[in-house]
Amino acid sequence: FMLLPFAKAIESLAIKFIPESKNEASKRVLLDERLLLAPTFAVSECYRQTIKMAELVEFNFVYATKMLKSFHQKKADQIRDNEIKIDTYEDKLDSFLLKLSGKDLSEEDNNKISQLLLAISDYERIGDHSTYILQIAEKLKESEKKLSEDAIEELKVIVHAVSEIFAVSFEAYKTDNAKLALEVEPLEAVIKKIVRKVKNRHIQRLKDGNCTAEVSFMFSDLLNDFRRIAAHCGNIATSVIQLQ
Numbered sequence: 001f002m003l004l005p006f007a008k009a010i011e012s013l014a015i016k017f018i019p020e021s022k023n024e025a026s027k028r029v030l031l032d033e034r035l036l037l038a039p040t041f042a043v044s045e046c047y048r049q050t051i052k053m054a055e056l057v058e059f060n061f062v063y064a065t066k067m068l069k070s071f072h073q074k075k076a077d078q079i080r081d082n083e084i085k086i087d088t089y090e091d092k093l094d095s096f097l098l099k100l101s102g103k104d105l106s107e108e109d110n111n112k113i114s115q116l117l118l119a120i121s122d123y124e125r126i127g128d129h130s131t132y133i134l135q136i137a138e139k140l141k142e143s144e145k146k147l148s149e150d151a152i153e154e155l156k157v158i159v160h161a162v163s164e165i166f167a168v169s170f171e172a173y174k175t176d177n178a179k180l181a182l183e184v185e186p187l188e189a190v191i192k193k194i195v196r197k198v199k200n201r202h203i204q205r206l207k208d209g210n211c212t213a214e215v216s217f218m219f220s221d222l223l224n225d226f227r228r229i230a231a232h233c234g235n236i237a238t239s240v241i242q243l244q
Contacts, residue, residue, distance in 0.1 A: 031096045039103045043112050046093055046100070050120055051174060053089035056082045057123045060130040061166060061229070065159045067137035068222075079134050086127040093120050115239045119173060122232040126166070129225040129232075136218050136225075145215050148205065154198045155222065161191050162226045162233075169233040178244040184237035191230040195223050 031049065035042035060079045067076065094117065101113050140146070147155070165187040172181035202219055205211045211219070 031092055036099060036103060039100060039105050039109055042096075042100050043109050043116070046097055046116055047112070049089065049093060050116055050123070053086055053093070053120065054123045054170060054173070056086050056089075057127045057130065058166065058170060060086070060127055060134075062163070064130040064133040064137070065163070067134055068140070068155065068159075071137055071141045076134060076138065079131065083127055083131050086124060090120055090124040111243055115243050118239050119236055122235045126229050126232050129229050132225050133222065136222055139218060140215075143214070145212070145218075147215060147219060148211060150205065151202065151211070151219055154201070158191070158194055158198065158223070158226050161187070161194060162230050165191060165230050165233045169237045172240050173236050176240060176243070178241050181237040181240040184234055188230050188234040192227065195227045199223055 031042075031045065035045055060082050063075050063079055097113050097117055097120075101110070105113070165184060168180060168187065169184045171177070172184065199220070202211070202216070202223075206213075206216050
């Protein structure tokens, strides 16, 4: 209890004097079991690792969507490498947090662990959907199929909106900003409406014969991926609000 007010300062000193090995950190998540002896510091370290995980997810989301316009194999390989790291983060953090939850914790730390577990799951799922978007971009390239001009313009609007909700929810999570997190729900509602309207237009294009069945399936999958990403961003924002 005497050290609790200095938790942030001690954490900063620990990070400064015991830096991560860059080579090892790039391959796996390092969570020292000895941290379990200091639960408050352990929670802080898990939060720091979750931010690193989310940064990889952000990279994958941004570049996966860019692949729909212009495919680059090197970036595709990097996205796949990142996805392996993201899965490693989820596995290591989940295991560590479950061990940590069995310790004698304050109510604040217990709540923080619950938030972390939810956020880790949501970020991992956003990473999965980003990989699905990449796979669709690859299919379009390999089959030499193209989306219609109308579909491309609609996707631009959706990508812009989902990029915004991701950025806002991530910033709210990083800064523990409940006020900013409140902006996410209205964005999610708008995205749902846009996706619903675009789906209806797409069905009409299919009926009119302006879209092939193969491309139609890919376009529908993209819409579902973007809608789910927005929903996971909404979950992350909600966890920030509930922790206040």
